[in-house]
Amino acid sequence: MVRVLKGLMEKFELTPDKINKACYYAPDPRFHGAVARAMKFDKKAVVDTLWMDISNVGTPLPFIILATAFEKTKEGHNIILAGYGDGADAFYLIGTDKAKELSKERMKVKKRIRKQQTLDNYNVYLKNRYLVKSKKPLTRKSSPVLIWREVDRVHKLYGIKCKKCGTVQYPNWRACMVCGAKDDWELYKLPRTGTIYTFTLDHLIGAEYFETPVPRCVIDIDGGGRILLDMTDCNPYEVKIGDRVEIVFRKMHEGGDLEQHQNMIGYYYKCKPLKESKIKEE
Amino acid sequence: MGKRGIRDRVAIIGGGATKFGELWDKGVEDLLIEAAYEAFQDAGLKSIEEAQETIEAIWLGNQYWFTGLAGVTAADSLKLYGKPITRVENFCASGMDAFRNACFAVASGVNDVVLACGVEKLMDEGSAGLPGFKVMGHPLLPLPSAPAMFCFAATRCFHVYGWNKEDLARVAVKNHKNGVKHPKAHFRRAITIDDALNAPMIADPLGRFDCCAMSDGSAALVITTPELAPSYNSDYIIVKANAVAVMTATPWYDPNFDFIQFPATQNAAKLAYKEAGITDPAKEISFAEVHDCFTITELLNVQDLGFCKKGEAPQKLKEGMFDADGELPVNPSGGLKCFGHPIGATGCRMIWECYKQLQGKALGNQVKDPVLGLAHNLGGAYSVCSVTILGHPD
Numbered sequence A: 001m002v003r004v005l006k007g008l009m010e011k012f013e014l015t016p017d018k019i020n021k022a023c024y025y026a027p028d029p030r031f032h033g034a035v036a037r038a039m040k041f042d043k044k045a046v047v048d049t050l051w052m053d054i055s056n057v058g059t060p061l062p063f064i065i066l067a068t069a070f071e072k073t074k075e076g077h078n079i080i081l082a083g084y085g086d087g088a089d090a091f092y093l094i095g096t097d098k099a100k101e102l103s104k105e106r107m108k109v110k111k112r113i114r115k116q117q118t119l120d121n122y123n124v125y126l127k128n129r130y131l132v133k134s135k136k137p138l139t140r141k142s143s144p145v146l147i148w149r150e151v152d153r154v155h156k157l158y159g160i161k162c163k164k165c166g167t168v169q170y171p172n173w174r175a176c177m178v179c180g181a182k183d184d185w186e187l188y189k190l191p192r193t194g195t196i197y198t199f200t201l202d203h204l205i206g207a208e209y210f211e212t213p214v215p216r217c218v219i220d221i222d223g224g225g226r227i228l229l230d231m232t233d234c235n236p237y238e239v240k241i242g243d244r245v246e247i248v249f250r251k252m253h254e255g256g257d258l259e260q261h262q263n264m265i266g267y268y269y270k271c272k273p274l275k276e277s278k279i280k281e282e
Numbered sequence B: 001m002g003k004r005g006i007r008d009r010v011a012i013i014g015g016g017a018t019k020f021g022e023l024w025d026k027g028v029e030d031l032l033i034e035a036a037y038e039a040f041q042d043a044g045l046k047s048i049e050e051a052q053e054t055i056e057a058i059w060l061g062n063q064y065w066f067t068g069l070a071g072v073t074a075a076d077s078l079k080l081y082g083k084p085i086t087r088v089e090n091f092c093a094s095g096m097d098a099f100r101n102a103c104f105a106v107a108s109g110v111n112d113v114v115l116a117c118g119v120e121k122l123m124d125e126g127s128a129g130l131p132g133f134k135v136m137g138h139p140l141l142p143l144p145s146a147p148a149m150f151c152f153a154a155t156r157c158f159h160v161y162g163w164n165k166e167d168l169a170r171v172a173v174k175n176h177k178n179g180v181k182h183p184k185a186h187f188r189r190a191i192t193i194d195d196a197l198n199a200p201m202i203a204d205p206l207g208r209f210d211c212c213a214m215s216d217g218s219a220a221l222v223i224t225t226p227e228l229a230p231s232y233n234s235d236y237i238i239v240k241a242n243a244v245a246v247m248t249a250t251p252w253y254d255p256n257f258d259f260i261q262f263p264a265t266q267n268a269a270k271l272a273y274k275e276a277g278i279t280d281p282a283k284e285i286s287f288a289e290v291h292d293c294f295t296i297t298e299l300l301n302v303q304d305l306g307f308c309k310k311g312e313a314p315q316k317l318k319e320g321m322f323d324a325d326g327e328l329p330v331n332p333s334g335g336l337k338c339f340g341h342p343i344g345a346t347g348c349r350m351i352w353e354c355y356k357q358l359q360g361k362a363l364g365n366q367v368k369d370p371v372l373g374l375a376h377n378l379g380g381a382y383s384v385c386s387v388t389i390l391g392h393p394d
Helices: A001-011 A029-039 A061-070 A097-105 A109-114 A121-128 A145-148 B028-042 B047-052 B072-078 B094-108 B146-161 B165-179 B191-198 B265-278 B293-302 B313-319 B337-340 B341-359
Strands: A023-025 A078-085 A088-093 A158-162 A185-189 A192-204 A216-221 A225-229 A245-254 A265-273 B011-017 B057-061 B085-088 B114-121 B203-204 B216-224 B238-246 B287-289 B370-378 B384-391
Touching: A001 A029, A001 A078, A001 A088, A061 A078, A061 A097, A061 A109, A061 B011, A061 B114, A088 A225, A097 A121, A097 B114, A109 B287, A216 A245, A216 B287, A225 A245, A225 A265, A225 B028, A245 B114, A265 B165, A265 B337, B011 B341, B028 B072, B028 B341, B028 B370, B057 B094, B057 B341, B072 B085, B072 B114, B072 B313, B094 B146, B094 B216, B094 B238, B094 B341, B114 B341, B146 B203, B146 B293, B146 B370, B165 B191, B165 B337, B216 B341, B238 B265, B238 B341, B265 B293, B265 B384, B287 B341, B293 B313, B293 B337, B293 B370, B341 B370
Parallel strands: A023 A078, B057 B085, B057 B114, B287 B370
Antiparallel strands: A078 A088, A158 A185, A192 A216, A192 A245, A192 B203, A216 A225, A245 A265, B011 B216, B011 B238, B114 B216, B238 B384, B370 B384
């Protein structure tokens, strides 16, 4: 790591005091500090590896660090990015104000990390990642044609707003569910937040899942419309009517009935508790 | 509504039902033969030749493809070939919808004597909830299990009415108590409130005893016109009304759906009461077989059928109004909860029970001096409802 960083700095005639953001991989905090000392980086320039939050996630770590660096990058900042494994590689980037702008549109990395639910069982992780063999998961027929035809409702999560009675509804029916008006609507992109109207903790079909029970929630979407979604990243026993949820895009299953669909991945939406992060947006 | 309807134009002259339960030694053929031949005997048809000659058409209710597709399921089981036979599928209300179609044939004058029957062979598919949920429906949009669908209502009723699990348990306790006496019921065992409350959870808040049984079984009814009825069976019963109402299969997408009432039941009841000329069902109906697929369903049914006010069902149940010897007995047979629920057979089984009750020949609890009996069959996510009202000839 030190060799590649030194090589990079020599190549671009950089001195340690010129570095504003040093984003480099480290398997643990001790290694991270040792590199900073060897390179004589300014303490403020060294970007935290988030060890206390996410431990060592391996390959994607330098990019996660870089994303946090972008949140504070200014015009003209010198950024170095380096990864390390069987060998090492390093990049030199010059910041523009666009980096900060870009990160403004997205959720802060730390906030995103702290919104995740920690699994209390490593077996669940192994099974969800297909790392151990287990009972065949719930696989329903996947059809590329169906998803192509229904892309608005399945992947874009569009509902409709009836032009006649004004009812917002999901999915995009041809005729309004309330007044029956046919083809008299505009596509309506549903917001990604809502409130639980009613729910159950399903153990039965849940037996096909890796974790039971599965909360199945009927949600009043903010601004109108109802939807039924399974809940993820949650403690099922804490779910109650009136809870705020956010709607998130998730992998539902792999494969399909037909041989040619074996590699298909089915994506749809789930909901998860809307956690108001304690970390303030800057 | 058409001017004529079916009121007083159809008579039940024969009824039969198999025992409901885990019938490992019986297939679809056995079940249909047993139910239909009991009905034939009851209708005075003594031999296959007589049945062959008399039964002009058949409507068969069954939901699952593995029980049978098309009219051949009945034709091949009963060896009644060359006749019009239609398979009717309308979720859990398939059986009663088969009966409705059979009634139309008789009421219209197209046929004189027809058979309405229902059959389902569930147990071969395992007993961990209704089969088929893996292959039915949309590949990506969620499809809750059957208990989960009704939990949406239970959770909401707990929230709005303040009902609790004990209110649900009382339905199970009552229906098990009733089922004990019925020789054809799936379960013949009484339970306590504690049994129900301590049972494993199926889908919160419904535990094992809140859910009806998965059963095999069949039921059959021979029907004709009131004019012809006495020549077959002097103890015949008259159809006073029958109605079906269909709502959405996915009420969770309807922004106005409140989950504390089932509009399908309300609509079907409204039509049926109108046809039968009933204005105060709580007083005029003598007893009812209602679709208690889950305990919460029975509580909502009795409200939606107008037997009591909204929100009052648990209190009325607690006071004994719906007991077998109560003011308005509900599920004196034990209901789906205890009698069992072979999907396509249930609607016909309920009508068969009402028929026996009105004849005063009930095999289990006999309701005292009944005048009008009501059968209520609900299917899907409270999507399809059929209500039938039976009475004595004038």
